[in-house]
Amino acid sequence: MGDSLLQQQLDEVRALLQRARELFGPNPVAPPEVIPADGDR
Secondary structure: OHHHHHHHHHHHHHHHHHHHHHHHOOOOOOOOOOOOOHHHO
16 A cells, blocks of 8 residues: 555656646756755854
């Protein structure tokens, strides 16, 4: 039973991701140049 619920949620996420790619393209936001360490914030 748990597996079918996880599969349903995975299918929903995949559908939302596909829709987002249709709307915004594959890379709507450029990744950051530098990712600061937690202490550098």
